[in-house]
Amino acid sequence: MSASPSVLLPLSAIVTKLRAAGCVFAEDEAELLLSAARTPDELDAMVGRRVAGLPLEHVVGWAEFCGLRIAVDAGVFVPRPRTEFLVRHATTLARPDSVVLDLCCGSGAVGAALAATLGAAARPELYAADIDPAAVRCARRNLAGTGGLVFEGDLYDPLPAALRGRVDVLVANAPYVPTEAIALLPPEAREHEARVALDGGADGLDVQRRVTAEAPLWLAPGGSLLVETSERQAPLTAAAFAREGLVPRIVGCEDLDATVVIGTRPAA
The missing domain is CATH 3.40.50.150 (Vaccinia Virus protein VP39)
Structure with a gap:
């Protein structure tokens, strides 16, 4: 049985890393990353990419828009709420x-x-x-x-x-x-x-x-x-x-x- 993503990197640790990187909505982003990651290694890599400045939507691979999950690959314009x-x-x-x-x-x-x-x-x-x-x-x-x-x-x-x-x-x-x-x-x-x-x-x-x-x-x-x-x-x-x-x-x-x-x- 594989370990939960939170075993190696708990929510509080993710929030701390994201806040230090300047993420305004660190708590919300941390929960989203936890839910998106399938393994501890994937979670660690995703947090690292976000801390490095990659848009959250590019990290998780999708953006929420009009209630839909829109696939967004690296480099692609992220749809804005406006x-x-x-x-x-x-x-x-x-x-x-x-x-x-x-x-x-x-x-x-x-x-x-x-x-x-x-x-x-x-x-x-x-x-x-x-x-x-x-x-x-x-x-x-x-x-x-x-x-x-x-x-x-x-x-x-x-x-x-x-x-x-x-x-x-x-x-x-x-x-x-x-x-x-x-x-x-x-x-x-x-x-x-x-x-x-x-x-x-x-x-x-x-x-x-x-x-x-x-x-x-x-x-x-x-x-x-x-x-x-x-x-x-x-x-x-x-x-x-x-x-x-x-x-x-x-x-x-x-x-x-x-x-x-x-x-x-x-x-x-």
Whole structure:
């Protein structure tokens, strides 16, 4: 009979190590590591990786998002709680059998959450794409049970042409951190997540503008583009939507520190 992980490294010792490493939620993290480890050696290795600065989600291999366990491999962008606000609004716009496209999908968390929230009775026709091969591998695992298709490539480039003009809900959690602000991010993000998932260019809006420019070609009449951004950047994002013929509106959630810009293609 194998020893319990706690035999060699009790909870109090894990908490002490994590606190010394600067982990704010040391008690919660210690309990999670204990529950995830299968052997004392695995537990010791996991604690060591966390103390060294690896994001907790990369250590345990998953992140909680909208009540789901989303697989997150090393180097892949970890879905943030604020992005649940994006899912909430996308869900209100989806109808039974909607065509949903998740651009810059990362781990596929948004698509997976939308499929789970809408349920089997209104399961969307789901597509996703990302430029990062590691993220695409994660997304394919996370969307395996949804029937969704995940493509690897730059924004719309890898998508099937038959999807043009059919997308009802287009979600894009595109990178929006200005290049100079990358250095100010927490080490977990700055050092352990792919730069391509964080860097939005000089003003943070480079990728958003590229998403917006082609969105009208892919949206169905009455379809909507939803983009997560910051409160400061939102007016600029909304103006970009308007220039491309989308009708914009800005929504925010103070509790989650979340801002989403929604642009709708006129139905006429």
